[in-house]
Amino acid sequence: MDLTGAQWRKSSRSNGQGGNCVEVADNLPGVVAVRDSKDPGGPALSFDPAAWRTFVSGVARR
Numbered sequence: 001m002d003l004t005g006a007q008w009r010k011s012s013r014s015n016g017q018g019g020n021c022v023e024v025a026d027n028l029p030g031v032v033a034v035r036d037s038k039d040p041g042g043p044a045l046s047f048d049p050a051a052w053r054t055f056v057s058g059v060a061r062r
Contacts, residue, residue, distance in 0.1 A: 001046055003033055010037055026052070 006025035021037035025044075032052040035044040047055070 001031065001033070001044075003028070003044060006033055008035070008040070 003025065005028065007027045008023040008025050011022050011024070023035050023037045023040070025033040025035075026049070030049065032047045032049055033044045034047070036042060
C-alpha cells in the first residue's frame with residue numbers, strides 16, 4: 001500500500017510523554033491507515049473506511 005500522500009494526525013489522547021499513541025491518516029481514497037506514532041517508519045494497518053467508522057463508533061460508546 002502506498003502511503004506517500006498520507007496526512008497523519010495524532011490521537012487526541014496523545015500525551016507527548018512518549019506514551020501509547022496512534023496516528024491516523026484518513027485522507028486517502030478507500031482506506032484509513034493507522035500507525036504507532038513512536039515508529040512512523042514502521043508498519044501501518046489499513047482499514048476500509050466503513051469498518052473504521054464502525055470501530056470508532058464502538059470505542060466512543062465506551
